[in-house]
Amino acid sequence: xxxxxxxxxxxxxxxxxxxxxxxxxxxxxxxxxxxxxxxxxxxxxxxxxxxxxxxxxxxxxxxxxxxxxxxxxxxxxxxxxxxxxxxxxxxxxxxxxxxxxxxxxxxxxxxxxxxxxxxxxxxxxxxxxxxxxxxxxxxxxxxxxxxxxxxxxxxxxxxxxxxxxxxxxxxxxxxxxxxxxxxxxxxxxxxxxxxxxxxxxxxxxxxxxxxxxxxxxxxxxxxxxxxxxxxxxxxxxxxxxxxxxxxxxxxxxxxxxxxxxxxxxxxxxxxxxxxxxxxxxxxxxxxxx
Numbered sequence: 622x623x624x625x626x627x628x629x630x631x632x633x634x635x636x637x638x639x640x641x642x643x644x645x646x647x648x649x650x651x652x653x654x655x656x657x658x659x660x661x662x663x664x665x666x667x668x669x670x671x672x673x674x675x676x677x678x679x680x681x682x683x684x685x686x687x688x689x690x691x692x693x694x695x696x697x698x699x700x701x702x703x704x705x706x707x708x709x710x711x712x713x714x715x716x717x718x719x720x721x722x723x724x725x726x727x728x729x730x731x732x733x734x735x736x737x738x739x740x741x742x743x744x745x746x747x748x749x750x751x752x753x754x755x756x757x758x759x760x761x762x763x764x765x766x767x768x769x770x771x772x773x774x775x776x777x778x779x780x781x782x783x784x785x786x787x788x789x790x791x792x793x794x795x796x797x798x799x800x801x802x803x804x805x806x807x808x809x810x811x812x813x814x815x816x817x818x819x820x821x822x823x824x825x826x827x828x829x830x831x832x833x834x835x836x837x838x839x840x841x842x843x844x845x846x847x848x849x850x851x852x853x854x855x856x857x858x859x860x861x862x863x864x865x866x867x868x869x870x871x872x873x874x875x876x877x878x879x880x881x882x883x884x885x886x887x888x889x890x891x892x893x894x895x896x897x898x899x900x901x902x903x904x905x906x907x908x909x910x
């Protein structure tokens with residue numbers, strides 16, 4: 622979608638047609654991956670990471686991993702690849718030890734993306750996808766500001782490191798709940814059903830899930846639905862919002878619109894109009910906020 626010496630932005634779509642674990646795969650560069658729709662799981666030396674629209678994933682060169690698609694439908698991701706020098710500066714601003722970790726500068730494999738950051742990403746993608754015709758420096762700087770904020774938020778919440786048996790069990794519980802929510806996103810989901818699927822009691826799930834995922838269960842599900850709707854609006858701008866709302870799990874257009882404004886701030890109508898190059902200054906204010 623966009624490429625300079627500093628960074629590249631790629632739109633990656635996977636059909637999810639491989640059953641079971643994929644063969645070993647390796648990352649070719651320093652990548653920060655933002656899933657936009659669908660759910661998949663990365664298995665590697667750093668553990669299991671459930672990837673959905675609420676998350677971002679970190680990859681370093683030569684990293685070996687396998688992918689599974691337990692939720693039908695494949696996935697779509699935005700991949701931002703950075704040069705090593707830029708990546709080390711970006712991560713080093715929040716983790717001074719990054720440059721001492723050689724080719725493994727990320728201390729976490731995945732992290733929650735804030736709602737505001739996710740909306741900023743949508744606007745940046747609208748600019749890149751429309752065929753950026755302005756000075757590359759404008760888009761480069763905006764993307765780097767977005768990544769800086771995303772990494773800052775990730776490292777503030779980071780709970781990685783050597784986990785005890787109990788903390789590993791908590792991470793597994795949250796992962797199982799995320800997979801259930803991704804698979805049943807369009808259904809009327811009950812807390813008892815999520816807890817049962819994750820092998821937990823409802824109370825224990827609520828306590829541990831927020832601790833591990835960064836959001837309560839109901840908000841995690843609501844944001845999943847909204848982000849899928851946002852991605853769908855990008856692909857099908859003329860589709861009736863009432864149909865989009867029902868397809869992603871809301872009761873009505875009004876229900877989705879209220880939830881969207883509560884979660885992101887702007888209205889659906891304002892967001893659907895997208896971003897033009899003339900609104901870049903307005904977008905930057907959001908990135909810098």
